[in-house]
Amino acid sequence: MERIAITPRSDWRRRAEGLGFAFHTIDGKPYWDETAAYLFTAAEIDEIEDATAELERCCMAAVEKVVRENLFAPFGMSEAAAALARASWQRGERNLYGRFDLRVAPGQPPKLYEYNADTPTALFEASVVQWEWLQTLFADDDQFNSIHEKLIDAWPRLGLGPVVHFTCVRDHDEDRGTTDYLRDTATQAGIEAPFLFVDEIGWNGRGFVDGEGRPIAALFKLYPWEWLMAEDFSRHIGPSGVRMIEPAWKMILSNKAILALLWHMFPDHPNLLPAYLEPGKIAGPAVAKPLLGREGEDVRVVTGAEAGRPGSYGAEGFVYQAAAPLPDFGGHYPVVGSWVVASQPAGIGIREDDQPITTNTSRFVPHLFR
């Protein structure tokens, strides 16, 4: 694994826009960054793929354990949330996608930082934009990325009806872009894919309806489960019979308490970092992460018995994970987002930051292997 300098294509903006990549620049700074690329060997890619498959298996075993042994309390999940999660798991509702954020460093096994199991983004740039980049600059090399094909394959297998509604928040280019990309893949799979904003969803006393009064039988939501559960309409989800993508059991995996459960179930697993729900159990520095934190907010390094300090996240509790700094590639700190589609490893996308905690100001850098 190395970081190589690349001359950006002079027309990269035009190309990105031609693909429909609306958020290649965020707040005036390039988010898509092709001044560099990460170059892997085939063996390194195989190791990431195997670790991803292994972590997904561990996660499924953990969900099974939570449901079977009713271990929802450490996750801070309400009775209503637990009931939805349990029912969706017991019905065997299938999942579409997820992104493991991995620490990948040369000569070391990949380590799980966290699992974005519910509302992962950075999908379109991984699936389409970096693929197009490879085609134009490194057509003879390969890339760990069959996300697009796997998404189109996955939709019909989810057992949804002919129409799936898609929703996300207003005024957010990145979320809208990701949602529209998924609508694109569903459309190619023969599914009708109308869009509405999350606040436009209606309830008519029997079921959820869209702006035209059409029933919403299945809903892809780029909107976190824990947010939905805090809102008025959540009480209708169960009675309505609506199929949700991701399914409700993903609430268990998108909650960072899962990191402590995984370490408890699979101690010393080479792809896991030690993690506990209580401070002071880790010798050396630990990273306190809010259980429901997003985009790196309120994450901080703690030592000894020091607890995490809630900011806009963290009132729900923290998980304490052994500190494992991102590898340093000349002042650039990459985190490898490893995608699963229908629980199968599907490819990677790399975001790098100039500081060791990845936030929503990170840049997306393409990769290849040979």
Added chain:
Amino acid sequence: MKRSRSIRLVLLGAAAVTLSACGDDDEPIGGQYFADEAQCASAENGDTCRAAVAEARGRHMLTAPRFASRQQCEQEYGAANCEPVEVAQAQGQAQTTTPSNGKPDGAPQQTSTPRTGFSFIPLMTGFWLARNAAPGAMASPVYRDAQGRAFSGRSYVGTLQGRNFTADTTRGGFGGTAMARSGSGGGS
């Protein structure tokens, strides 16, 4: 080979421009039903109501669903719920007028243009006043179908029993958390 063999996009890319031009978001979501101008004026500014009625009427004449026969129209909208519109031809341009408009006795209105026949449209049973809409895009006609369901344009807005409107869809029960986190996205 671990990469996609080929990638095709059907909604994004060049097509995206067309898509947004079609407008996902043009339907009035929030709003209120009024049976007529008087009912409107009891809740809203009188000038607003007068303009809204005129606007809804105008849209009704231009965009109401058209049927070749009264029977076909009544099948959709119920007995005595349809009215004829005169289809007139003037220099190759189709024009319509309602014979009953403004005529309490329903007597056919005499026109000077040559008559070529009638088509049938549902009665406008009130109007939908959109919330926070721009002037000129605030009111649309409401139709009641044979099952008593009320539609504003394509949007199902509730049920009608006579003049009694029940909005049986509530909205806004999702999305509050994102709003409270001002501009925060749902992705991660």
